[in-house]
Amino acid sequence: MERKQIADGVYLTALPAGQFHRCRVSINFIWPADRQWATAEALMPLLMERCCADCPDMTLLSKKLARLYGASLSVDGVVNSGSRVLTVAVGGIKDEFALNGEKLSEEYAALALGTAFRPYFVDGMFDPEAVAIEKEQLRELIASEMNEKRAYCVRQARRKFFGDAPAGVERYGYAQEVDGLTPETVTRAFFRMLRSARIEVMALGADACAVEQSVLKALEGIERAPADLPAAFAQPAQAEQSFEEPMDTAQGKLCLLFTAGQPQRPEKLSAARVAVALLGGTATSRLFVNVREKRSLCYYCAASYASMAGLLCIDSGVEHQNAKAAKQAILEELDALKEGPITAKELADTKRSLKNQLGAVxxxxxxxxxxxxxxxMRGSLFTPQQVMEQVDAVTEEDVRNVLRMFTLSVSYTLTKGENAHV
Structure with missing residues (x-):
């Protein structure tokens, strides 16, 4: 792997990916999340994926992808720990497999950059007809969060946890603001992104030199003033806030969010990986074995960790009447790991599972x-192999020290109960 800066706020990471017949070029815009711009920024990927200046309608874009041996194009946006990320990616077969010697890496880069920097505009702004169509799609995306109750419960807990912090800005924006979006507002959001974003270009198996030259050409004439990205920040420890939301579901949902009060340093992250996996990240974890299997208090119980936010999330599917017992059992298992014995076998099993996952990267x-x-994004460049070695070095006391940092901040339950407060 090679990473270098090629312009102000623009970086290129090249990964040879010699084991694959396919390659991929992605353009990642990263800039500070802002509640004021969230809904307009959420609409941009939907508009940009439709077409671009070089392929000004969806039919022409589909034909272009077909001519490139069935290449794929995607545009997606997320919020990552206080930063908004918009990714344009094009993937297809490598240059050496082209039937007529086409320089496919250049073609992929040109299509990705055209989509990223030159959307299809009408009179200097996004096409009003496309905006109207994609506004309806955005409404449906926002409304669809209710369809997956597990994810909905976790999102509701995170909303309570982050509040007005940048990390709490909604990925798809806010339903009440969609009607007010206009071609002008979304166009302003687009040029704001071009000006202020850090740009991370990734070339996987593609000709990195060709990609670099294409990027530099695309940047010509664009006014740039990259903004500083927000530093990793963890919500401070606080007294637990407990919320219940009544919902007509056969199965209840429970989400517990814990804060460490500080983000995890990259060099210490492997200890957190082992600790969280031992708690609830594998089929041999304490939550799976004890809460689910032995006590039958839940259908699933999983733990995950967001290092840049110092956030431990435990979510579970439960019978409504078992929600309180499941919560108590989860807290007991966490306390037992903080202070009690950890067997050599369960530590070894956890490390083996983690290393298998790392090996599959x-x-x-x-x-x-x-x-x-x-x-x-974390400011480190560890390879999976390096992290495997770090995982091997994690001790029982390292696990305890990590878990002792966490305090429960938010619990959120989807329940059939009538006396709810949210």
Missing amino acids: GDTLQGMENWYFGEI
């Missing part, structure tokens, strides 16, 4: 890209 282009982009 290189099995797909998407897995490689996700790994290294996550490392870039």
Whole structure:
């Protein structure tokens, strides 16, 4: 892997990916999340994925992708720990497999950059007809969060946890603001992104030199003033806030959010990985074995960790009448790991499971890209192999020290109960 700065606020990361017949080029815009701009920024990926100046309608874009041996194009946006990220990615077969010697890396880069920097405009702004169509799609995306109750419960807990902090800005914006979006407002949001975003270009298996030259050409004439990205920040410890939301579901949902009060330093992250996996990240974890299997208090019980926010999330599917008992059992298992014995076998099993996951990172282009982009966002560039070695070095006391940092901040339950407060 090679990463270098190629312009002000623009970086290129090249990964050879020699084990694959396919390659991928992605353009990642990263800039501070802002509640004021959230809904307009959420609409941009939907508009940009439709077409671009070089392929000004969806039919022409589909034909272009077909001519490139069935290449794929995607545009997506997320909020990552206080930063908004918009990713334009194009993937297809490598240059050496082209039937007529086409320089496919250049074609992929040109299509990705055209989509990223030159959307299809009418009179200097996004097409009003496209805006009207995609506003309806955005409404449906916002409304669809209710369809997956597990994810909905976690999102509701996170809303209470982050409040007005930048990390709490909604990925898809806010339903009450969609009607007010206009081509002008979304166009202003687009040029604001071009001006202020840090740009991370990733070339996986593609000709990195060709990609670099294409990026530099695309940047010509664009006014740039990259903004500083927000530093990793963890919500401070606070007294637990408990919320219940009545909902007509056969199965209740429970989400517990804990804060460490500080973000995890990259060099200490492997200890957190082991600790969280031992708690609830594998089929041999304490939550799976004791809360689910032995006590039958839940259908599932999983733990995950967001290092840049110092956030431990435990979510569970429960019978409504078992929600309180499941919560108590989860807290007991966490306390037991903080202060009680950890067997050599369960520590070894956890490390083995983690190393298997790390070993699988290189099995797909998407897995490689996700790994290294996550490392870039954290400000580190550890390879999966380096992290495996760090995992091997984690001790029982390291696990306890990590888990002792966490205090419960928010509990959120989807219940059939009538006496709810939210």
